[in-house]
Amino acid sequence: MAYAAPAWPEPEPLDLAGAPVPAYGTGSLADLLPTVTAGQGLTLPGAGGPGMDLDPADRVCVFLVDGLGWELLRAHPDEAPFLTSLLDSSFNRTGRPITAGFPATTAASLASVGTGLPPGEHGLAGYTCLNPDTGELMNQLRWYPWTDPYAWQPYPTVFRQAHAAGIHTCQVSAPNFERTPLTEIALSGGTFHGRLAGEERMDLAAEQLAAGDRSLVYTYYAEVDGAGHRYGVDSDAWRGQLMYVDRLAQRLAEQLPPRSALYVTADHGMVDIPFGPDHRIDFDEDWELRAGVRLLGGEGRARHLYAHPGAAGDVLAVWREVVGEHMWVAGRDEAVAAGWFGPRVDDRVRARIGDVVVAAHADMVIVASETEPRESAMVGMHGSMTPAEQLVPLLEVRT
CATH class of the missing domain: 3.40.720.10 (Alkaline Phosphatase, subunit A)
Incomplete structure (x- = not known):
């Protein structure tokens, strides 16, 4: 079935000043x-x-x-x-x-x-x-x-x-x-x-x-x-x-x-990360977050979202609206420009990064109970920039 875009506005440019970028070059x-x-x-x-x-x-x-x-x-x-x-x-x-x-x-x-x-x-x-x-x-x-x-x-x-x-x-x-x-x-x-x-x-x-x-x-x-x-x-x-x-x-x-x-x-x-819906959002059961996402990569606190063709902007807008209070949500170009992955990203690496990159700053994870059952059951988690x-x-x- 073809992807149908949800009725979300175009995302505003993200202020990533709150994301503490690693100290590449001097202390990483x-x-x-x-x-x-x-x-x-x-x-x-x-x-x-x-x-x-x-x-x-x-x-x-x-x-x-x-x-x-x-x-x-x-x-x-x-x-x-x-x-x-x-x-x-x-x-x-x-x-x-x-x-x-x-x-x-x-x-x-x-x-x-x-x-x-x-x-x-x-x-x-x-x-x-x-x-x-x-x-x-x-x-x-x-x-x-x-x-x-x-x-x-x-x-x-x-x-x-x-x-x-x-x-x-x-x-x-x-x-x-x-x-x-x-x-x-x-x-x-x-x-x-x-x-x-x-x-x-x-x-x-x-x-x-x-x-x-x-x-x-x-x-x-x-x-x-x-x-x-x-x-x-x-x-x-x-x-x-x-x-x-x-x-x-x-x-x-x-x-x-x-x-x-x-x-x-x-x-x-x-x-x-505590168990329960206030702290663990199940991607496999959340139709809103699944919309437009072809593949869910990364791990619970540091996700790569790979969008269907033409859907990256809508995915970015939806995820910012739904989880933006608890997670940094950036488009690929924004995350690269902000230096999340380092001061330089090789051409061969750029396409490996999600169309949208999500990093948790609150006590929250994006689990996937059906496709990632073992990882979703973990108590301790990591991946983000806190x-x-x-x-x-x-x-x-x-x-």
């Missing part, structure tokens, strides 16, 4: 490794800004804790005494918040860390995005439906460039991540070491850090995020995971070899 996840490698004598081509204010170190380890937002960490000092101690600056320790990038989601953030580029350039611009070549949504975390990883993200990782420059480079993570497409295009370079136990990862990361005069080591822990999604960040399960990560970080910090810097960071924060989702820690220990 994409700026971390380019700053680190510059301190090791490697200047990356195409570095996007002046970078962070970090002292050089010959040996650097990045420990990325999935889902550990800055605000969550600050709210739980009793569960994370070691990490909390890093929030106060001293002669060899310092902590500050940086921004994840938009959307604040794992695939986009890991790609930003590993490539040193914002989403508008590396192209992983959401949890699910349109593949313009197939017309289908692509899940960039699970890499489904399959597409050529190096066509989707063609830039070399920082790890590959560091390895080629003679820096001892490796990743220490769960064994099942070694051959995933996301690892290949975002985090690969040097050697990969798979370890199941978190303690083994910390011990091996310290060993690898000492293996070179110049070293770049990446290690990762996922279950803080997993507990938050399943049980919420106000749950005992989540607090238990934070306590465990705190012990892991301390274990690694106590084994650092000389001339080292450890950076503990995260890919995004998280917020618990401080709780966007700010992540950058905690430093030096020897």
Whole structure:
């Protein structure tokens, strides 16, 4: 059946001043490794800004804790005494918040860390995005439906460039991540070491850090995020995971070899969203929001809306009218011009971004109970540009 436009007025230009755009170029996840490698004598081509204010170190380890937002960490000092101690600056320790990038989601953030580029350039611009070549949504975390990883993200990782420059480079993570497409295009370079136990990862990361005069080591822990999604960040399960990560970080910090810097960071924060119609709008059951939308991409708090031909303006007007009090609702050109995805958006990436982009600033999500049942049942969610989702820690220990 052909699309019929609803009787909505043309949307007014959106004032996006209230949307806190990530600090690309000076204080985002994409700026971390380019700053680190510059301190090791490697200047990356195409570095996007002046970078962070970090002292050089010959040996650097990045420990990325999935889902550990800055605000969550600050709210739980009793569960994370070691990490909390890093929030106060001293002669060899310092902590500050940086921004994840938009959307604040794992695939986009890991790609930003590993490539040193914002989403508008590396192209992983959401949890699910349109593949313009197939017309289908692509899940960039699970890499489904399959597409050529190096066509989707063609830039070399920082790890590959560091390895080629003679820096001892490796990743220490769960064994099942070694051959995933996301690892290949975002985090690969040097050697990969798979370890199941978190303690083994910390011990091996310290060993690898000492293996070179110049070293770049990446290690990762996922279950803080997993507990938050399943049980919420106000749950005992989540607090238990934070306590465990705190012990892991301390274990690694106590084994650092000389001339080292450890950076503990995260890919995004998280917020618990109450259940019920006041906080969860079900796209699959809302005829008004479905009108003119061909595909619903992204995730609950950061949506890409792909419109039927000729319907983008109507979709923009409807969504602003219905959810505009609770969400930032921008047309593609507006979101790009405002810098949501970075200061530059590659031509190959632009069409992956929704005709309309929606980012929540209130306690609200757009779920899809029929097409996304697992995601719709989550308690903790993320993706948007609120401080709780966007700010992540950058905690430093030096020897």
